[in-house]
Amino acid sequence: xxxxxxxxxxxxxxxxxxxxxxxxxxxxxxxxxxxxxxxxxxxxxxxxxxxxxxxxxxxxxxxxxxxxxxxxxxxxxxxxxxxxxxxxxxxxxxxxxxxxxxxxxxxxxxxxxxxxxxxxxxxxxxxxxxxxxxxxxxxxxxxxxxxxxxxxxxxxxxxxxxxxxxxxxxxxxxxxxxxxxxxxxxxxxxxxxxxxxxxxxxxxxxxxxxxxxxxxxxxxxxxxxxxxxxxxxxxxxxxxxxxxxxxxxxxxxxxxxxxxxxxxxxxxxxxxxxxxxxxxxxxxxxxxxxxxxxxxxxxxxxxxxxxxxxxxxxxxxxxxxxxxxxxxxxx
Numbered sequence: 001x002x003x004x005x006x007x008x009x010x011x012x013x014x015x016x017x018x019x020x021x022x023x024x025x026x027x028x029x030x031x032x033x034x035x036x037x038x039x040x041x042x043x044x045x046x047x048x049x050x051x052x053x054x055x056x057x058x059x060x061x062x063x064x065x066x067x068x069x070x071x072x073x074x075x076x077x078x079x080x081x082x083x084x085x086x087x088x089x090x091x092x093x094x095x096x097x098x099x100x101x102x103x104x105x106x107x108x109x110x111x112x113x114x115x116x117x118x119x120x121x122x123x124x125x126x127x128x129x130x131x132x133x134x135x136x137x138x139x140x141x142x143x144x145x146x147x148x149x150x151x152x153x154x155x156x157x158x159x160x161x162x163x164x165x166x167x168x169x170x171x172x173x174x175x176x177x178x179x180x181x182x183x184x185x186x187x188x189x190x191x192x193x194x195x196x197x198x199x200x201x202x203x204x205x206x207x208x209x210x211x212x213x214x215x216x217x218x219x220x221x222x223x224x225x226x227x228x229x230x231x232x233x234x235x236x237x238x239x240x241x242x243x244x245x246x247x248x249x250x251x252x253x254x255x256x257x258x259x260x261x262x263x264x265x266x267x268x269x270x271x272x273x274x275x276x277x278x279x280x281x282x283x284x285x286x287x288x289x290x291x292x293x294x295x296x297x298x299x300x301x302x303x304x305x306x307x308x309x310x311x312x313x314x315x316x317x318x319x320x321x322x323x324x325x326x327x328x329x330x331x
Contacts (some may be wrong), residue, residue: 002043003301005075017065023059023136061319068312083098089128089291091146091188093179094119097197097227098163099170105199105246107275111198114275114325115227116157122282123150123157128291132182135160138169138203140178146186171204172197176211176222176261184218190268191218192289194282196225200254212261221287222265224258229273268325 004010040192094207096115107114123131131153144156176195183191193215201208215222232248239245268288272278 002304003077003079005077005214007074009070009073012073013067015066015070017196018061019059019066025179037286039054039055048158058323061322062117062278063314065312065315065319068308068315072305072309072312074124074305076304079301086277088189089130089148090192090289091186092126092129092131092181092289093134093146093183094122094131094192095134095136095140095175095179095193095195096160097137097170097199098135098160099199100114100162100165101199101235101249102166102227103162104228104233104235104249104251106229106251106273107227111227112160112162114278115196116160118275118279118282119157120154121279122286123154125286126150126291130186130188132179133157133160134175134179134182136175136178137163137167138171139167140171140175140218142178146182169203170197170199170201171206172201172257172261173211174204176208176215177206180211180214180218180220183220190289191220193220193222194225194285195222195258195261196227197258198227198251198253200252201257208257208261209264212264220265221267222261222267223267224262225272225278225281226253226255226269227272228253234250309316 096112096119098112102112102115103110105111128148130148131150132146132155133143133156135141135143143160144153147153172195176193179193179195183193212222228251231251233251234246235249236244237247253271255269255271261267262269270281270284272281
């Protein structure tokens, strides 16, 4: 946008119509005071036509010079808009079950790999949020602390694999408590946990509802996801000869517990029965938990008066040169 900082100088433009009126009046007075019987012959004799052209050029240059100098005085400026984005992020802890039951292939290629794929998409769609990752079986492990370095986070996510056999189990309570410990001292306006499991709490020393109470006390919202089709799911079993056989095993998700944990903390429970439903769940959580982004707009002004001042001064010198040198020397 263009603005005139000292716009009141434009009032001086009244000089232009006054000057034009005065020039015309002067021309009429001069014409009425001179009467000749053969005007064309007189023009050829004394170079009247040439003189008139000089007068018109001189007047035009004077008027244009005045216009340019008045515009320069009005200080035209161009506004350069700058926007500053002030983002308030959310602290998010992803808590993922990596027990042996996550090998089931009711999700392709298996539950754990399907979760990792969807988690990558979820991370890529977040901005200005700190995100961390905890994995758990019979014990919980910090895979990645809260960070805004999504590259490192996704690299560590790629390294996640099934828990060792000695740590197999599902310690939901311990996993929640571990995540609470990582989130409780955060100064973020919003702290959330996304807990995914495909089983029942059967390990660890802490009851999940007690851990959920801790989360509630620290203002941490928990979204819980039960992963697994209903009924039975194919599960790979290694045979002594090294081959793999798939057996149907019961899907035992404690939906009542996961629902209660979510309700206690102001979150929501979801059931994922395949890859598409799992992706839709993470998309919904992504929409529910948006970061606040405030935009502050600043306008810096760049002076443009020199674009009028320089040509105006140049025209003034040209006018003086023509009047004092060229037209004085050339009759």
